[in-house]
Amino acid sequence: MKIVVTVKLVPDPNAVRRIDPGTKRLVRAGIETALNPFDEYAIEAALQLKEQIGAPSTGSGQATTVTIFTMAPESMKESLRKALAMGADDAVMLSDPALEGSDVSVTSYAMAQALKKTGFDVILSGALSDDGNTGGVPGALAEYLGVPGLTNVRKIEEIGNGRIKAQRETDSGYQVVSGPLPALVTVTMAVGEPRYASLKGIMGAKKKTISTLSAADCGIDRPVGSDGAKMEVVAIAAPKAREKAKVVEAADGASGAQAILDFLRERKLV
């Protein structure tokens, strides 16, 4: 089984990030590139699947592999080593200057073209990206690929023989869904904490292949990047500053409660 994990390379979520008022793009200078934290859960889920499905002898005779896929500038290549150190087998990048400035629809279209080329039985994605935060890519990607998209999966119950059965989180609980492969799955944090790379993993990762595809390699034949994007940022602003909190030290429950009630009354909330 061929498992592909889509990961986005994002500016370090712990760094202070801002948007350049001129270009209206995220400033990347001086900020380390990291794996989108939600995608580490997708990698974890992929590695768990590989362990579960196990050696080729138990399956169809075909080995199970985990390939990391990203669409990002080639200069970010080394940021993929962490994913390889966690245990993925290899990585593929879609890198092309023409793709710069792509929005959700263009990104998904371009990724779909590349993934058709690499092939897959199941694609695992994060539920959202820490920087873009739209969560729109996986659904659009599934659509461009013409495969079912199982979002917010907390547990893959069964996978193999061309089928998948999984539990999806919903707004009020969860659902069990099942259907044919290939499919795209986004995972929630409930799949389990991403594993740390072992020393052996880190050493091994240096020797793993990261190959690169260009837009032309994938038959991308329509406007991409900012030319193809359907959205543009026209303005950015700072949020309205909140006034500093009133702080009340409550000597006991009664005085704390009274302070809250008075405050709520003042604001006509009770």
Add this chain to the structure above:
Amino acid sequence: MRDVIIFVEHNGGQTRKVTFELAAEARRLADALGGKAHALVAGVGSAALARQLQNHPLDKIFHTDDADVDKFLLDPVVDYLEAVAKVTGPAAILVPNTMLGRDVAGRIVARLDAGLASDVTELRVENGRVHCIAPKLQGSTITTCAFKGGDYGVITVRPNAFAAQLQATGAELVPLEKPAGKTYGMVVESDVEEATGEIGLEEAAVVVSGGRGLGGPEPFETLLKPLAEALGGAVGASRAAADAGWVPYSLQIGQTGKIVSPQLYIAVGISGAIQHKVGMQTAGTIVAINRDGTVPIGETADLLVVGDLFQIIPALTTLVQEAKAAHT
């Protein structure tokens, strides 16, 4: 882009407040664009809900009771939305920013090669273009995005961001035909409700949220629920509380949970990690109760009461109940 279509999320014909907020906002946008405001309601119970929606300022309400919408994952409903979009022509499609809404949005973006604006809290029309205003980068930046070209645009809208409006404008009911030649593969085998709240978290006017400080599942039932009930609100939680198994994940507020914008948010025993704040910082008034006066929630709150939640909450519940009894 002149018309506006709203996607109506519902469960067997029961919808949520956000639907009515979208209807009112769709009307306002359509008027500004010189177009019409329509709705799509699909799945079991839609015909009845469509009639209910006639009390809202819409032009056409497209509906179908097709059971496949409930039986198969996502594809049927996206097919219907696409069909409506093709009938109306270039349009802005408003979808609630909920788990289902986000899924529908991602898929329809690809079907229509449309732009996507997510988690929008304000909409404006300037020179005939729709401007979408949304907090980004964990609330640190407010961006205004606009669609390029005159085609389709998909907008996920934060619940509680717009006011609903009861106004019957004689909306026409339009039954939809089943699309021909479609087969669906991904079957919904079962649907389990875990959250038991009467009011949906996203639309509650008051949210009382508990974190690791509650120490276990019981205080959610014995302390937070009565307070939430007294205030007419719903109970939420931090990720730490959900991870500990004290409450289902469907109560979680934050970056990886629900984004809420109530009039009043009470954070009880929650430190206020950035991932939590992202989900609640646009609340009207924020009250935090924490025994530590230096917690980050203090930077976001309007009132921080430093003290023991186990003493304060029961006392507060009694005070609120008394205040309400005196009022009625």
